[in-house]
Amino acid sequence: MTTPLKPIESYRNERKYPFCPGCGHGIILDKLNEALKRLQFDPHKTVIVSDIGCVGLSDQYFATNAFHGLHGRSVTYATGIKLANPELNVIVLMGDGGVGIGGHHVLNAARRNIGITVLVFNNMNFGMTGGEHSVTTPNGAHTATTPQGNPEQPLDIAATVTNNGASYVWRGSAFDKTLPDHLVEAIQTDGFALLDIWELCTAYFVPNNDFNKRLLEGMLSQVKSGSGVLHRAERPEYAQALYQFAAKQAGKPVLPHKPLPQKFAAAVDRKMHVVVAGAAGGKVRSAARLIGVAGVLSGLWATQRDDYPTTVKSGHSVSEVILSPGEIRFTGIERPDVLILLAPEAVRKVAHYLPQMTADAWFFVTPEFAHLETSAKKVILDAKAAGVRWPKLSAGFMAIAAMLLHTGLLPMEAFVEAVKTTQRPAIAEKNLATLTDVEKLVALLPKDNA
Amino acid sequence: MTREYIDGATAIARGALDAGCNFYAGYPITPATPILLHMARELPKVGGIAVEAEDEIAGIGMCIGSVMGGARAMTATSGPGISLYSENIGLAIMGETPLVIIDVQRMGPATGGATTSAQGDIQFIRWGTSGGYPIIALAPSSVAECYSLTRKAFDLAERFRCPVFLVVDKEMISSLATVELMTYEEVPVRERNIAPPARGTRDPRWRPEETYLPYSFEPVDAVQPLAQFGGPHIVRFTTSSHDEHGFLTKDATKVGRLNRHLDSKISQHNDEIEMGRLDRQDGADTLFIAYGTTARAMEEALSTARAEGHRVSALVVQSLWPVPERLLNEALRGVRRVIVAEQNLGQYRREIELVALRNAVRNETPPPSIEGLNRIGGEQIMPEEFLAQWEGGVA
Numbered sequence: 001m002t003t004p005l006k007p008i009e010s011y012r013n014e015r016k017y018p019f020c021p022g023c024g025h026g027i028i029l030d031k032l033n034e035a036l037k038r039l040q041f042d043p044h045k046t047v048i049v050s051d052i053g054c055v056g057l058s059d060q061y062f063a064t065n066a067f068h069g070l071h072g073r074s075v076t077y078a079t080g081i082k083l084a085n086p087e088l089n090v091i092v093l094m095g096d097g098g099v100g101i102g103g104h105h106v107l108n109a110a111r112r113n114i115g116i117t118v119l120v121f122n123n124m125n126f127g128m129t130g131g132e133h134s135v136t137t138p139n140g141a142h143t144a145t146t147p148q149g150n151p152e153q154p155l156d157i158a159a160t161v162t163n164n165g166a167s168y169v170w171r172g173s174a175f176d177k178t179l180p181d182h183l184v185e186a187i188q189t190d191g192f193a194l195l196d197i198w199e200l201c202t203a204y205f206v207p208n209n210d211f212n213k214r215l216l217e218g219m220l221s222q223v224k225s226g227s228g229v230l231h232r233a234e235r236p237e238y239a240q241a242l243y244q245f246a247a248k249q250a251g252k253p254v255l256p257h258k259p260l261p262q263k264f265a266a267a268v269d270r271k272m273h274v275v276v277a278g279a280a281g282g283k284v285r286s287a288a289r290l291i292g293v294a295g296v297l298s299g300l301w302a303t304q305r306d307d308y309p310t311t312v313k314s315g316h317s318v319s320e321v322i323l324s325p326g327e328i329r330f331t332g333i334e335r336p337d338v339l340i341l342l343a344p345e346a347v348r349k350v351a352h353y354l355p356q357m358t359a360d361a362w363f364f365v366t367p368e369f370a371h372l373e374t375s376a377k378k379v380i381l382d383a384k385a386a387g388v389r390w391p392k393l394s395a396g397f398m399a400i401a402a403m404l405l406h407t408g409l410l411p412m413e414a415f416v417e418a419v420k421t422t423q424r425p426a427i428a429e430k431n432l433a434t435l436t437d438v439e440k441l442v443a444l445l446p447k448d449n450a
Numbered sequence: 451m452t453r454e455y456i457d458g459a460t461a462i463a464r465g466a467l468d469a470g471c472n473f474y475a476g477y478p479i480t481p482a483t484p485i486l487l488h489m490a491r492e493l494p495k496v497g498g499i500a501v502e503a504e505d506e507i508a509g510i511g512m513c514i515g516s517v518m519g520g521a522r523a524m525t526a527t528s529g530p531g532i533s534l535y536s537e538n539i540g541l542a543i544m545g546e547t548p549l550v551i552i553d554v555q556r557m558g559p560a561t562g563g564a565t566t567s568a569q570g571d572i573q574f575i576r577w578g579t580s581g582g583y584p585i586i587a588l589a590p591s592s593v594a595e596c597y598s599l600t601r602k603a604f605d606l607a608e609r610f611r612c613p614v615f616l617v618v619d620k621e622m623i624s625s626l627a628t629v630e631l632m633t634y635e636e637v638p639v640r641e642r643n644i645a646p647p648a649r650g651t652r653d654p655r656w657r658p659e660e661t662y663l664p665y666s667f668e669p670v671d672a673v674q675p676l677a678q679f680g681g682p683h684i685v686r687f688t689t690s691s692h693d694e695h696g697f698l699t700k701d702a703t704k705v706g707r708l709n710r711h712l713d714s715k716i717s718q719h720n721d722e723i724e725m726g727r728l729d730r731q732d733g734a735d736t737l738f739i740a741y742g743t744t745a746r747a748m749e750e751a752l753s754t755a756r757a758e759g760h761r762v763s764a765l766v767v768q769s770l771w772p773v774p775e776r777l778l779n780e781a782l783r784g785v786r787r788v789i790v791a792e793q794n795l796g797q798y799r800r801e802i803e804l805v806a807l808r809n810a811v812r813n814e815t816p817p818p819s820i821e822g823l824n825r826i827g828g829e830q831i832m833p834e835e836f837l838a839q840w841e842g843g844v845a
């Protein structure tokens with residue numbers, strides 16, 4: 001772990017490269033070794049993350065740490081490694097094939113500006129699998145999968161990351177004598193750095209296209225977005241930004257328990273099932289939650305199960321609450337003791353309960369559902385008749401409050417306490433302000449079925 | 451007697467935080483998103499990192515990388531996301547990465563029903579990556595168990611250096627339950643076993659750049675301490691079949707031994723993993739079996755049946771993978787009829803059938819009849835349905 005006193009003469013181990021004669025991979029790796037020698041990094045603090053393909057074999061020839069992962073995903077591992085330990089120097093070696101299958105990760109790493117260095121070993125085809133075309137194969141080029149010449153346009157990965165947040169971008173040839181200098185600069189860059197290194201696959205791309213060093217360099221000189229250093233920018237590095245944010249959060253309570261000690265007493269001596277059925281976006285779930293909280297504050301056990309569509313603010317929203325003097329295992333409801341129906345969207349979801357509900361059960365509805373038949377005691381909440389406001393967003397809250405007030409299922413003080421302990425002050429205040437209207441509404445109800 | 455009113459997602463997040471989780475990366479998906487939200491809000495407070503990744507592949511990839519960087523990592527998703535995790539689950543198996551994966555099941559196949567409950571991923575998580583090597587999977591059946599089994603998952607991940615799944619569903623994650631604070635089980639979570647610095651002696655098999663052999667398994671089921679990047683050793687992590695140094699090899703003896711290790715480190719230690727709640731009643735010849743949310747209905751049915759004077763035994767399976775064979779054998783002893791309830795078409799029933807048949811052959815006894823109670827429309831299995839099926843068969 002200690003930095004050696006003697007300079008490190010090579011970051012290569014004794015193993016010989018396995019590549020075909022003339023393959024560009026070995027040339028680039030030698031230059032990477034040269035760059036590392038200049039940087040004199042502690043090999044323990046250096047991780048070479050290799051992708052898949054012939055280039056994916058590369059990490060085995062270095063005496064640093066190595067992470068050899070899945071095809072195209074090297075940048076995700078590198079991101080995780082850097083985030084977990086920002087001290088580490090993380091260098092990704094990936095092919096043009098890897099850039100194709102994992103391009104999404106390259107873009108997002110650039111956008112985040114995570115402090116890793118990506119070397120794209122761009123030999124314009126898949127070497128390992130037999131010379132198929134890749135996202136960087138030039139238009140017209142012959143490969144195993146483009147025998148008539150590639151009809152697709154190549155991806156300019158260097159320009160793409162330049163435009164999407166990278167800190168340092170270079171493009172050039174594997175033969176370029178200045179490559180080690182640029183590798184050093186890239187690795188020393190705080191944020192995301194990428195080098196698009198063009199090279200020869202002597203097994204496939206070269207013979208299939210009569211390709212050579214001269215043609216490669218010629219092509220490089222004609223790329224629209226240019227070659228050499230394409231981009232240098234100073235932007236906050238992602239890992240540092242996250243840790244700075246974390247430092248500001250330090251010491252705040254971590255997901256604290258919210259105990260609800262018993263303060264009230266409720267006359268619930270058996271399991272009571274309460275169903276609140278309204279429209280999504282009508283705050284049904286959060287209002288229903290108050291029943292459970294009030295129940296627990298009254299020494300009961302409570303559960304709540306919600307049913308809603310994938311859209312948040314349209315369709316039905318049905319909450320099923322159980323209150324019980326003993327522990328509740330199953331959170332489902334067979335037949336409600338109290339059903340509150342507030343919106344047409346929910347009728348379909350709860351209509352099947354109505355024939356099953358017995359005379360001791362309660363059915364709270366707004367006047368529009370007064371015609372629905374059931375043996376349960378029907379209570380019509382008629383805001384108009386009571387001369388009170390019935391805003392859509394408060395309907396769930398007001399109906400629940402009215403139900404509790406009328407049935408005496410739970411003490412109102414427990415309900416008020418539930419509002420104060422669970423809701424943000426502004427919302428709690430707004431909700432509690434509706435309680436005078438709720439009282440007016442309940443005052444209108446016939447006392448006989450209370 | 452102080453209680454709280456809490457959902458499974460909060461309990462899982464708290465379990466993870468209390469277990470020392472300091473890295474989370476994942477992609478939003480209903481019904482797993484609440485876990486991501488909790489971790490994004492809470493992890494920075496403990497100096498940890500939470501990332502909303504660009505997709506599920508990146509999410510699990512970052513997690514695996516972070517573990518090698520020294521983190522304790524967790525990710526959560528639902529069925530469609532597990533599909534995208536698939537290849538990386540294999541990487542975590544191969545690289546022996548301690549990793550906790552929460553699968554909040556939703557109805558499948560494909561996009562299925564995002565807000566609809568199901569238990570359709572049970573075989574998928576076991577066989578969801580190439581090669582067929584084992585993972586561990588736990589299934590809590592209450593909110594309190596969401597907490598304790600998340601801790602257990604972190605513990606087992608460190609013990610066996612493998613992906614450990616916590617399988618839950620929409621009902622478990624988002625339904626609120628009342629939990630007595632005292633009943634939360636503080637399951638011990640072991641520290642990471644980190645490879646110590648090299649001692650004076652040098653193993654002749656070491657390469658110059660190495661000071662220990664990360665993939666030398668003596669005996670074959672032994673789990674090696676983990677060497678993290680930045681520590682005292684140069685480490686090689688690899689997706690490819692490798693020798694004891696972490697170099698690629700096709701040597702059949704070496705590869706065979708590695709793969710045997712990946713299996714036997716778990717399969718030979720099922721006794722450390724097996725978990726379940728067996729509620730045996732003397733004289734009962736029927737056994738109910740369930741796991742996860744469905745177990746809650748089962749327990750309700752059980753108390754009703756017993757209150758009516760019937761004799762029934764019940765088993766809640768908490769460790770689904772590897773199959774808790776010893777526990778199942780114990781539960782099946784003397785039982786003539788088994789009802790296995792699942793929100794799928796009998797994915798776990800087949801495992802129980804296998805155990806029961808093996809048992810029957812070994813003991814030369816007739817196997818019990820094994821029935822499924824299955825629902826796949828998104829509806830919950832009701833307690834009454836257990837009783838109806840049971841009474842239907844009692845005749």
Ligand SMILES: Cc1ncc(C[n+]2csc(CCOP(=O)(O)OP(=O)(O)O)c2C)c(N)n1
Nearest residue numbers: 053054055071095096097098125126127128
């Ligand atoms: C998910 C997945 N799909 C396909 C493959 C097969 N495969 C191996 S290497 C490779 C292409 C590699 O090409 P490139 O990244 O350009 O590397 P090169 O061999 O040219 O160095 C492919 C497709 C794989 N390993 N994984």
Ligand code: SF4
Nearest residue numbers: 020023054127201202
């Ligand atoms: S196939 Fe191509 S990329 Fe692979 S080693 Fe040979 S020349 Fe290099």
Ligand SMILES: [Mg+2]
Nearest residue numbers: 095096125127
């Ligand atoms: Mg290539």
